[in-house]
Amino acid sequence: MPASVARVVVVLPDGQELRASLYERRRVPDGWQYRVAITLWQAGNGGRQEPVEHNVWLDAIHVRPIEGGDYSTVPTRPAAPAGDGGARPSWTIQNLPHRPGHPGARLVHVIGCQPGAPIDLDQALDALQQPRTVPCLQCKAATSLPWAG
Numbered sequence: 001m002p003a004s005v006a007r008v009v010v011v012l013p014d015g016q017e018l019r020a021s022l023y024e025r026r027r028v029p030d031g032w033q034y035r036v037a038i039t040l041w042q043a044g045n046g047g048r049q050e051p052v053e054h055n056v057w058l059d060a061i062h063v064r065p066i067e068g069g070d071y072s073t074v075p076t077r078p079a080a081p082a083g084d085g086g087a088r089p090s091w092t093i094q095n096l097p098h099r100p101g102h103p104g105a106r107l108v109h110v111i112g113c114q115p116g117a118p119i120d121l122d123q124a125l126d127a128l129q130q131p132r133t134v135p136c137l138q139c140k141a142a143t144s145l146p147w148a149g
Contacts, residue, residue: 008066009064035055
């Protein structure tokens with residue numbers, strides 16, 4: 001984690017509080033959401049544990065500033081204008097199951113490549129921030145997303 005990343009407290013569903021990195025905030029119709037990342041353990045090769053950063057957008061009720069923190073440099077997305085094309089579902093996510101020796105993964109597709117629940121641009125970009133999630137090579141989903149990999 002770069003030293004310049006703002007830190008916040010995330011309140012988990014059971015009331016536990018964890019420190020997290022704050023990468024971005026966005027205005028939504030009913031308030032604010034924050035893209036935070038928490039580093040947790042996951043199963044790696046050979047059953048070893050390895051740290052992985054899990055990114056998620058959370059409503060403001062689940063995120064608190066840390067006293068004395070500087071949030072002036074956190075990128076802020078304004079509310080999307082009515083009828084914004086970015087909210088139009090244009091992609092789907094395919095969950096690939098775990099197999100012996102191979103962890104599960106997820107693929108982001110352009111609608112029509114693989115069946116799945118439709119997702120919009122923000123959801124597609126958020127999904128690609130998660131471990132083991134990649135754009136489909138067959139439908140060239142990466143070319144339809146403003147995503148730099």
